[in-house]
Amino acid sequence: MADKHNEENFDDDLLIEMTDDEGNVYYYVEEMIIPVGDENFALLVEVKDEDEHEHGAGCDCGCEDDDVIIAKIVVNEDGTEEYVEPTDEEFERVQEAYEQLLEEEE
Numbered sequence: 001m002a003d004k005h006n007e008e009n010f011d012d013d014l015l016i017e018m019t020d021d022e023g024n025v026y027y028y029v030e031e032m033i034i035p036v037g038d039e040n041f042a043l044l045v046e047v048k049d050e051d052e053h054e055h056g057a058g059c060d061c062g063c064e065d066d067d068v069i070i071a072k073i074v075v076n077e078d079g080t081e082e083y084v085e086p087t088d089e090e091f092e093r094v095q096e097a098y099e100q101l102l103e104e105e106e
Helices: 088-105
Strands: 004-010 013-019 025-036 039-046 068-075 081-084
Touching: 025 068, 025 088, 039 088, 068 088
Parallel strands: none
Antiparallel strands: 004 013, 013 025, 025 039, 039 068, 068 081
């Protein structure tokens, strides 16, 4: 996962541009912040370009599926926030915290 590179206003949401190791660019919106201890993690949902192709009956391209990632929020040397890939242990802790949040909402 790449660091946060660019932000723009996307309606009322913050559009986050991320670039992978191969140079592919993806756009996400921050769905929610999940606090775990003294660290924060973001639940990011990909924003897809609906104009890339026509969707018809039986479209099995996966375009209907949400691409969701968990990213750790860190402050870099410049004082700005970045999204970085969490460790396996951090990911497990975030999953547990997220499940607890869902249970509390019910």
